[in-house]
Amino acid sequence: MRRKNNSSSILFLIIFGGIIGGVVYLYNSAMFERDVPKIEITQAQYWNLKEPIDISIEDASGIKWYEVKMISSEGEKVLKQEALLTPQKKLELKVEYPKMSYGIKDKNIKIVVTAVDSSKWDFFSGNTGTIEKSFIIDKKKPLVTLITNSYGIYKGGAALVIFKAKDENLNDMYVEVNKKKRFKVQPFYKEGYYVALVAWPVSSKKFDARIIVNDKAGNSARIHIPYYHKAKSYRTSKIKLSNRFLKGKIAELAYDFPETQGIEDSIEQFKIINEDVRAENEKLIHDITSKVSDKMISNFSIKPFYPLKNAAKVASFGDHRLYYYKNKKVSESYHLGLDLASVKMGKIRTQNYGMTVYAEENGIYGNLPIIHHGMGLYTIYGHCSSLRVVTGDSVKPNEQIANTGKSGYAMGDHLHFGVLVQGVEVRPEEWMDKDWIRLNITEVMKNAKKLIGRS
Numbered sequence: 001m002r003r004k005n006n007s008s009s010i011l012f013l014i015i016f017g018g019i020i021g022g023v024v025y026l027y028n029s030a031m032f033e034r035d036v037p038k039i040e041i042t043q044a045q046y047w048n049l050k051e052p053i054d055i056s057i058e059d060a061s062g063i064k065w066y067e068v069k070m071i072s073s074e075g076e077k078v079l080k081q082e083a084l085l086t087p088q089k090k091l092e093l094k095v096e097y098p099k100m101s102y103g104i105k106d107k108n109i110k111i112v113v114t115a116v117d118s119s120k121w122d123f124f125s126g127n128t129g130t131i132e133k134s135f136i137i138d139k140k141k142p143l144v145t146l147i148t149n150s151y152g153i154y155k156g157g158a159a160l161v162i163f164k165a166k167d168e169n170l171n172d173m174y175v176e177v178n179k180k181k182r183f184k185v186q187p188f189y190k191e192g193y194y195v196a197l198v199a200w201p202v203s204s205k206k207f208d209a210r211i212i213v214n215d216k217a218g219n220s221a222r223i224h225i226p227y228y229h230k231a232k233s234y235r236t237s238k239i240k241l242s243n244r245f246l247k248g249k250i251a252e253l254a255y256d257f258p259e260t261q262g263i264e265d266s267i268e269q270f271k272i273i274n275e276d277v278r279a280e281n282e283k284l285i286h287d288i289t290s291k292v293s294d295k296m297i298s299n300f301s302i303k304p305f306y307p308l309k310n311a312a313k314v315a316s317f318g319d320h321r322l323y324y325y326k327n328k329k330v331s332e333s334y335h336l337g338l339d340l341a342s343v344k345m346g347k348i349r350t351q352n353y354g355m356t357v358y359a360e361e362n363g364i365y366g367n368l369p370i371i372h373h374g375m376g377l378y379t380i381y382g383h384c385s386s387l388r389v390v391t392g393d394s395v396k397p398n399e400q401i402a403n404t405g406k407s408g409y410a411m412g413d414h415l416h417f418g419v420l421v422q423g424v425e426v427r428p429e430e431w432m433d434k435d436w437i438r439l440n441i442t443e444v445m446k447n448a449k450k451l452i453g454r455s
């Protein structure tokens, strides 16, 4: 008897435990999960009605039904509703606005998303998730008007543009060149007006500049700037590398640069210095010279640059140099400044106000001060022997900033004078020419102020 009693209570315990276990199992299984579907609307709170709204819904047991509703003062409207035969764990929805309702007057609407999962929880009805998000409807494109621009632009040169831009929900604006480079704009003279210096990169055959203004709802306005394109040819020269040069200057530089450590071959050393080290040094220059202030600017008076007195030009801007060794082309590069030489350790002066943004050694450029003159216009002075400025120093017209030298990749004592517009090297000759400056910068700005003053 005792025995039988014992075994029946064991059986009871097994069955009871099984039921408890089963309930615990079901309670914790995906089938009975109690998490509501996770819904997300990623868009900002502005909507132009043209772009669809991106909605993502996620649930472990799968979504079996969802609905996207729009609520405005004009009533409720279902934008999308779907019952899924096969529940989905993740849905990425693109909800379009119905074309026939495009005439909506209400500027403030609400989007409500509801989703039900396929969990057996809540007496098999599933978990319901819902979120709502307010949107401001903005169907209007930003208003952009060209005020004035420099008449023409040379390949490798710079030009000015002044325009007006307006939008209730302005997001960003820039001048895009060749669908690639974006030039920042700076507020100009009166609220709602903007100015930018732009550049035609010397290595680009074609030039196309447009002003692009975007609002927060995704409306975009773009206008073409009608510069007259002026072709300019630059020299391509073949340079034969001599053993004297390779065993001299290149060996000396290779000894210094970390990139050429352990490289024995002279041609390989030259290639690394002329390509990799140059690219790195120019990237630093481009990064530093890409900055533009967002303060309003009214005056921008630039005098012609004349950095070195009684100097002779020893190399031009834009030279495409092809390097040969034993009749084989081994490397190439663009010379992106003007080389000037006078006496050893000649005094370098800048003719314009500016701020020293860099004054250190920079690889093949040697000791290099970089000066910002405002509006994204920068000048650089390479191969200096000594510097008279430090980063953060402001400079005045005719102040001495350095002495010429042959630091970096330079054969003799000279100055590498470079001008950059927002990180793009431009022809220094333009900024050394008082007539060019007057016609393309000073008068364009003066004219713009007159036009703006009248409005």
Ligand SMILES: [Zn+2]
Residues within 6 Å of the ligand: 315, 335, 337, 338, 339, 415, 416, 417
């Ligand atoms: Zn140079």
